Amino acid sequence: MNDDIILQTDHLSKSFFKYQVLTDVNYQLTRGMIAAIIGPNGAGKSTFFNLVTGYHTVSGGSVFFRGQEITNWARHKIARIGITRAFQVSNIYPKLTTYENVRQSILAQQKRTLNLFIPAERLAKKETLDLLETTGLSGFRNTEAGILSQGDKKKLELALALASKPDLLLLDEPTAGMSSEETHETMELVKRLNKEVGLTILFTEHDISVIFGYAQKLSVLHQGVLVAEGTPEEVRQNKEAQACYLGEEI
Amino acid sequence: MDNKNTMFQRFWLPAALFVVALILPFVISEFWVHVFNEILILGLFAAAFNLVFGYMGQLSFGQAAYYGIGAYTTGLLMVKLHWPLFACLPVSMITAGIGALILGYFCVKLRGIYFAILTMAFGQLVFFIIFQWYSFTGGDNGLQGINPPEWLFKAIPYYYFSLTVVTIGMIILYFITESPFGYTLRAIRDNTERTEFIGINVQRYMLINFVISGMFCGLAGALWGPFNRSVAPDLCSWQHSGHPVFMAVMGGPHHFLGPMIGSVIFTFLNAFVTGFTEYWPLVSGMVIIIVVLVMPGGVFGIIKEKGYFCPRDAGDVKNE
Numbered sequence: 001m002n003d004d005i006i007l008q009t010d011h012l013s014k015s016f017f018k019y020q021v022l023t024d025v026n027y028q029l030t031r032g033m034i035a036a037i038i039g040p041n042g043a044g045k046s047t048f049f050n051l052v053t054g055y056h057t058v059s060g061g062s063v064f065f066r067g068q069e070i071t072n073w074a075r076h077k078i079a080r081i082g083i084t085r086a087f088q089v090s091n092i093y094p095k096l097t098t099y100e101n102v103r104q105s106i107l108a109q110q111k112r113t114l115n116l117f118i119p120a121e122r123l124a125k126k127e128t129l130d131l132l133e134t135t136g137l138s139g140f141r142n143t144e145a146g147i148l149s150q151g152d153k154k155k156l157e158l159a160l161a162l163a164s165k166p167d168l169l170l171l172d173e174p175t176a177g178m179s180s181e182e183t184h185e186t187m188e189l190v191k192r193l194n195k196e197v198g199l200t201i202l203f204t205e206h207d208i209s210v211i212f213g214y215a216q217k218l219s220v221l222h223q224g225v226l227v228a229e230g231t232p233e234e235v236r237q238n239k240e241a242q243a244c245y246l247g248e249e250i
Numbered sequence: 251m252d253n254k255n256t257m258f259q260r261f262w263l264p265a266a267l268f269v270v271a272l273i274l275p276f277v278i279s280e281f282w283v284h285v286f287n288e289i290l291i292l293g294l295f296a297a298a299f300n301l302v303f304g305y306m307g308q309l310s311f312g313q314a315a316y317y318g319i320g321a322y323t324t325g326l327l328m329v330k331l332h333w334p335l336f337a338c339l340p341v342s343m344i345t346a347g348i349g350a351l352i353l354g355y356f357c358v359k360l361r362g363i364y365f366a367i368l369t370m371a372f373g374q375l376v377f378f379i380i381f382q383w384y385s386f387t388g389g390d391n392g393l394q395g396i397n398p399p400e401w402l403f404k405a406i407p408y409y410y411f412s413l414t415v416v417t418i419g420m421i422i423l424y425f426i427t428e429s430p431f432g433y434t435l436r437a438i439r440d441n442t443e444r445t446e447f448i449g450i451n452v453q454r455y456m457l458i459n460f461v462i463s464g465m466f467c468g469l470a471g472a473l474w475g476p477f478n479r480s481v482a483p484d485l486c487s488w489q490h491s492g493h494p495v496f497m498a499v500m501g502g503p504h505h506f507l508g509p510m511i512g513s514v515i516f517t518f519l520n521a522f523v524t525g526f527t528e529y530w531p532l533v534s535g536m537v538i539i540i541v542v543l544v545m546p547g548g549v550f551g552i553i554k555e556k557g558y559f560c561p562r563d564a565g566d567v568k569n570e
Contacts, residue, residue: 053447079449091447093440096433104437108448113434113455120430164448 006031006066006168006200007052007083013060014047014224021047022224024061029168029217034194034201036211039221040244045204046088048221049170053085054078065168082167086174090153092160094146098137101145101156103128105163127163135159136185150177155186162193169193171203175210183207187214212236220244264420264507271413275406283405285521289513290409290416291473292493296501296509297423298466299494304503305427306459307439309366311491312373313467315353316346318486320468322380325393325475335398339415339472346468347461349376354460358453361442370488377486392482396475412473419469424506426462435459496534500541502548511549 007029014022022044029035037045050056052063054075062071070078093101106124107113115123132138135155140148145156154177161169174190175183187210193199205211211218211232218235220228222244228235235241271290275283299313320342327333327341353372360368380387387393402408426432437445438452446452475481484490493516494509501512516534523533545552 074451075446076449076451079447085447091441091444093437093444095440096436100433104433105448107430107433108445108450113430113450114458115430117425117429119425119428120433121428123430160444160448 003067004030005064007202008064009048009052009061010064011061012048012051012058012063014044014051014056015059020224022051025221025224025226027219027226029200029202031167031200032194032198033216034191034203034214035217035219036215037202037204037219037221038206038211039204042223043221044224045221046172047224049085049172049204052078053083053170079164079166082165083170084161084164084166084168085170086154086157086161086172088172088176090150090157090177092145092153092156094144096145097142098145098148098156099128099132099141102131102137102159102163105160106131109164131159131163135162135189151179151182154178155182158186158189166199168200168202171201173205174203175205175207183210190214267507267510268417275409280405282521283409285517287405287409287412287477288521289517290412291470291477292497292517293510293513294416294419294473295467295470296494296497296513297420297506298463298470300498300503300509301423301427301435301459301463301466303495303498304505304508305432305435305439306456308361308456309495310357310369310460310463311366311488311495312353312357312369312371312376313463313494314488314491315373315376315486316350316464316467317471317474317490318376318380318481318483319349319464320346320471321475321481321485322387322393322471323468324472325396325481326387328396328476329393335402335476339469342468342472343465344468346471347465349468350461350464351457354457354464358456358460370491373486373488373491377483377488380486381483387483390483392480393475394480396479396481398476402476408477412477415469415473419466420510423466427506431455431458496538498548499538500548502550504547505550505554508548508550515549 005028007027009025009027012022012025012027013020025048037048039045047056051058054073058071062069064070065081065083070081093104096104103120103124106127107120110124112123129138132141135158137152137155137159140152145153148156154174158171158174171190175186178186190201191214194201215232218230218232219226220235220241227244228238228241230238271286274286278286295313295317299310302308302310302313323342323345324335324338327338328335357365357368357372381390383389397403398408402411434445434450434455437450438455442452471485474485497512497516498509499512500515501510502508519533519537520530524530527533541548547555
């Protein structure tokens with residue numbers, strides 16, 4: 001396997017009872033890239049993420065990360081080897097403060113969560129404050145996360161994912177619920193992380209401007225089948241992609 | 251200065267309670283010293299239970315099993331092998347911890363109502379083993395003659411002994427709840443799914459916590475035997491497992507001291523009400539109904555809601 005390939009799936013399939021939601025998806029993602037998977041609702045984008053991150057069990061095929069097979073690994077093991085994700089609906093700790101949310105993820109990354117006797121508040125202060133600053137959440141550090149706005153919850157979830165210091169970050173509709181300004185800020189942050197730390201990013205999104213503005217590679221899923229792949233320009237010109245997702249010429 | 255304020259805000263209440271507990275035997279009768287001794291022991295039991303309930307978010311209806319294992323370990327060691335009480339306490343924690351490890355291994359695979367039912371089923375299993383095993387545990391007769399050393403024989407010395415052990419136990423539990431491990435429990439309670447996706451093996455942490463809780467339930471049980479001079483199988487029964495649930499709910503499961511305050515209310519009411527009626531369960535049931543309807547967060551929940559003072563709770567740190 002090519003060393004540059006960070007994620008690969010071979011004939012990845014998923015069925016729920018008799019419903020086939022993903023069929024023989026062969027996908028490759030190159031290290032250091034920002035890529036997007038697009039497709040209409042129900043195309044199988046989130047299912048693809050769920051299979052890669054261990055959220056669902058794989059019905060057929062395999063998943064490889066940096067050349068190592070990780071098919072049906074436990075979720076925490078997949079997170080530990082360097083794949084983290086943000087969900088479509090923000091998935092945070094609503095009763096902890098924003099600061100505690102981020103600190104928890106940092107302590108998990110630092111493997112300090114089994115520490116029983118040092119007060120948590122003494123640990124990972126600088127890292128937590130830095131990450132809050134980076135994600136624009138410094139002003140909310142003492143706010144209970146459950147009462148943050150939808151956009152800020154999304155930012156917080158991104159912070160939780162980044163705290164894990166992943167090699168591959170999967171973002172499921174990262175800007176859903178955000179204002180256009182927040183969307184721009186968030187995607188610029190994603191782009192910066194990609195450039196500065198070489199983080200590989202794979203996202204799904206419905207906002208065409210975000211997709212074509214930030215993704216270097218697009219893959220189109222339709223009814224669980226990968227129908228087109230290429231640069232944004234190639235996909236824009238692809239008749240099949242136009243037919244099943246883009247609808248009309250853009 | 252901020253640090254000093256934070257420290258004061260955090261510790262004034264436990265410090266005040268400790269001072270009151272120190273003074274109490276000088277101002278109350280021996281009967282009430284017994285009652286407060288019971289409050290301390292059951293308070294530790296409830297605080298240990300609350301690691302699973304308030305912090306980890308799972309209701310266990312079987313913690314009395316580990317309380318009973320601790321009580322019987324001390325009882326058996328003291329009666330049959332004549333071990334000193336001090337040596338029995340850590341051994342009781344270990345045996346209760348081993349029990350919690352074996353039974354908890356299965357329980358932590360489940361969540362919610364299934365977790366509660368399995369903990370209760372295992373609790374009843376322990377109860378029936380103790381109940382039936384006449385040759386070893388004394389069966390339904392229990393064990394008698396678990397006498398503490400002579401210098402602890404009277405109510406007041408044993409009260410101070412309990413106060414010391416319970417205080418040490420509570421301090422250790424407090425450190426655990428404020429540690430990264432304690433925050434991981436809160437994280438599991440708040441969002442198990444996210445906790446897995448930040449790389450934490452949730453089942454493993456739940457099991458470790460279940461064992462820690464079992465060990466401290468065992469320590470409380472170990473104090474109970476010599477206090478009561480006897481142990482009986484109903485210490486392990488599911489009804490007894492309900493007591494820390496009541497206490498945590500009454501006091502407030504989202505505050506570290508909630509279960510201890512719940513123990514004060516529950517045990518005090520028990521002692522008071524049984525003085526003039528045999529229908530104590532009816533009264534305790536009514537109190538629970540009132541608490542659940544009027545102050546669902548328990549005593550600490552209502553105090554916090556009214557903003558009288560801002561103690562830290564099991565999901566809340568305002569000062570980093």
